[in-house]
Amino acid sequence: QSVLTQPPSVSAAPGQKVTISCSGSSSNIGNNYVSWYQQVPGTAPKLLIYDNNKRPSGIPDRFSGSKSGTAATLGITGLQTGDEADYYCGTWDSSLSAGLPVFGGGTKLTVL
Amino acid sequence: QLQLEESGPGLVKPSETLSLTCTVSGGSISSSSYYWGWIRQPPGKGLEWIGNIYYSGSTYYNPSLKSRVTISVDTSKNQFSLKLSSVTAADTAVYYCASSLRITIFGVVVPARFVPWGQGTLVTVSS
Numbered sequence: 001q002s003v004l005t006q007p008p009s010v011s012a013a014p015g016q017k018v019t020i021s022c023s024g025s026s027s028n029i030g031n032n033y034v035s036w037y038q039q040v041p042g043t044a045p046k047l048l049i050y051d052n053n054k055r056p057s058g059i060p061d062r063f064s065g066s067k068s069g070t071a072a073t074l075g076i077t078g079l080q081t082g083d084e085a086d087y088y089c090g091t092w093d094s095s096l097s098a099g100l101p102v103f104g105g106g107t108k109l110t111v112l
Numbered sequence: 113q114l115q116l117e118e119s120g121p122g123l124v125k126p127s128e129t130l131s132l133t134c135t136v137s138g139g140s141i142s143s144s145s146y147y148w149g150w151i152r153q154p155p156g157k158g159l160e161w162i163g164n165i166y167y168s169g170s171t172y173y174n175p176s177l178k179s180r181v182t183i184s185v186d187t188s189k190n191q192f193s194l195k196l197s198s199v200t201a202a203d204t205a206v207y208y209c210a211s212s213l214r215i216t217i218f219g220v221v222v223p224a225r226f227v228p229w230g231q232g233t234l235v236t237v238s239s
Binding site: 046094105 | 149151158159160161164172174175208212215217220222223224225226227228229230231232
């Protein structure tokens with residue numbers, strides 16, 4: 001049971017837009033930055049979005065992030081077959097004295 | 113740029129101790145900018161944070177694994193290591209090491225994003 005809640009799967013056609021939600025609480029998403037990771041099958045996760053809505057160098061602007069209250073959303077526009085992957089949200093939980101990292105359960109994106 | 117690489121046995125017997133090492137290149141493990149972390153992923157499942165270490169030796173563990181986990185750092189070798197004791201089949205997973213950026217928010221230092229990650233190493237627990 002993951003601390004952050006994501007839908008198990010989403011799907012959309014090439015060229016379309018998709019959003020992936022990540023729900024948490026005031027001790028994690030509500031008061032901390034959210035990151036998003038993309039994991040292509042058989043490879044390590046790769047940072048896609050950080051600080052809620054910032055993109056690392058090399059990540060196309062088709063990928064976007066937002067946060068409102070205790071929920072975060074990853075958006076992907078102009079879907080490509082290469083976007084098929086698992087997507088994870090992450091942040092840290094401040095309920096204990098030290099912020100401890102937490103992840104969502106992951107969402108499998110299928111590009112139909 | 114930072115690169116991380118995991119190494120260690122791919123097969124561990126039940127009840128024994130899993131031991132992995134992560135070698136950091138392209139930067140110093142003694143940097144004040146990072147925590148160094150371990151994350152695992154059981155086959156077909158999601159990511160689970162195991163623990164972080166700071167170069168000074170301060171450690172932070174997932175409460176669900178804390179009783180079995182030890183993370184240590186060797187600054188002379190630019191490496192950090194994971195030991196997980198009393199393993200069972202449930203510990204079979206791909207184990208990743210990653211650097212976690214330390215940031216200060218409202219006067220508190222917290223672990224932000226994990227970047228980069230090592231390529232991961234599969235550890236199977238089986239007799």
